[in-house]
Amino acid sequence: MASLYQFVSYKDFFNNWVSQQPNNGHGEYRRLAIGLGVSTTLISQIFNGEKDLSLELACEMVEYLHFDDEESDYFLLLIEFSKAGSVKLKNRLLRQIKERQDAVKKLEVRLKKDHSLNDEAKQIYFSHWLYPALRILADIPSLNHADQFAERLGVPKNQVLKALDFLIKNKILLQKGHQLILGPAHIYNPPSDPLTGRNLINWRQLGFNKLHNHDQNQFFYSGTYALSQEVADEIRKILPQLIDDILKKVKPSPSETARCLNIDFFEI
Numbered sequence: 001m002a003s004l005y006q007f008v009s010y011k012d013f014f015n016n017w018v019s020q021q022p023n024n025g026h027g028e029y030r031r032l033a034i035g036l037g038v039s040t041t042l043i044s045q046i047f048n049g050e051k052d053l054s055l056e057l058a059c060e061m062v063e064y065l066h067f068d069d070e071e072s073d074y075f076l077l078l079i080e081f082s083k084a085g086s087v088k089l090k091n092r093l094l095r096q097i098k099e100r101q102d103a104v105k106k107l108e109v110r111l112k113k114d115h116s117l118n119d120e121a122k123q124i125y126f127s128h129w130l131y132p133a134l135r136i137l138a139d140i141p142s143l144n145h146a147d148q149f150a151e152r153l154g155v156p157k158n159q160v161l162k163a164l165d166f167l168i169k170n171k172i173l174l175q176k177g178h179q180l181i182l183g184p185a186h187i188y189n190p191p192s193d194p195l196t197g198r199n200l201i202n203w204r205q206l207g208f209n210k211l212h213n214h215d216q217n218q219f220f221y222s223g224t225y226a227l228s229q230e231v232a233d234e235i236r237k238i239l240p241q242l243i244d245d246i247l248k249k250v251k252p253s254p255s256e257t258a259r260c261l262n263i264d265f266f267e268i
Contacts (some may be wrong), residue, residue: 004071005104008097010058010078011047017065019177020254022142035064052083066177072098090239117187121170126195129170129202130163138180139255203260207253224268232267239265 001227002064007013016024025034029031029047033040036057045051053061059078062072077100082091117125125131133153146164164180171183189196213219246261 003104004067004074005101007078008078008081008094010075010082013075013078014047020141020256032061032064036060053079055079061191062240066179068176117172117185121166122187122195123167125170126189126199126202127205128163130159131167132199133206133258134160134163134167135182136258138167139182140258141179141255144178144180189200200262204262207260207262232250236265239263 004013007016011039019030021028029043030040032070033043036043037060038057042051046053055076058076062075067075074097077093077097081090081097084090084093132155134149137149138150146157146160149155149164150160153160164173167183168175168180172187173180173187174183175226187201207220210218243261243263
């Protein structure tokens with residue numbers, strides 16, 4: 001889900017947020033209107049038209065969105081920028097917006113450094129596919145509760161709650177109001193680390209368990225070939241580029257579902 005601090009327009013932010021809600025945000029304008037005590041028509045005129053949100057309504061809206069104080073101040077700044085009536089004022093407010101964005105970027109970098117997982121936490125995180133699976137699923141707005149996680153993953157709820165407790169304590173996930181969001185904890189293992197192998201085995205085991213589901217959304221393939229060394233080398237070069245192309249499509253897309261991709265290519 002895109003961060004508030006990526007936006008200079010509060011309207012673009014909210015419409016992006018709406019698009020990532022369940023059912024593509026259908027009915028979200030009406031729910032906001034009820035929450036603010038105004039008409040749906042007014043909300044539509046603001047977020048699809050030329051009207052601007054008043055600062056008084058904005059104060060109510062930041063509570064509706066469960067913003068913290070810093071996010072609330074930034075959101076109000078975006079509204080002031082949108083309402084500014086002169087180029088001089090817009091430039092002054094835009095400078096303040098950029099300063100806030102830069103400060104957040106620096107903080108995110110520092111938090112990533114400060115919150116690298118220790119060895120003990122890594123051992124637990126990579127011990128079972130459930131931990132990284134919950135981390136990914138928590139980024140999907142429509143899947144944000146233990147009951148939903150348990151039902152989707154086919155795992156007992158008490159096991160899910162225990163795993164979520166670990167993820168929150170280690171800042172892999174953060175609890176924000178009633179919402180779980182991705183935390184600042186940095187998770188990386190070099191290919192040579194035994195835990196990397198453990199992680200690969202975990203996901204392949206889950207894939208094996210899914211093999212007999214006959215779900216059209218899933219795709220499984222295994223093939224063995226006798227081929228020239230030249231072609232083998234060419235395929236080996238193609239695979240990293242394929243993954244890079246996939247990531248370029250994945251990163252900007254809204255979090256609506258979750259998938260696992262396993263690729264193996266080795267000499268027999």
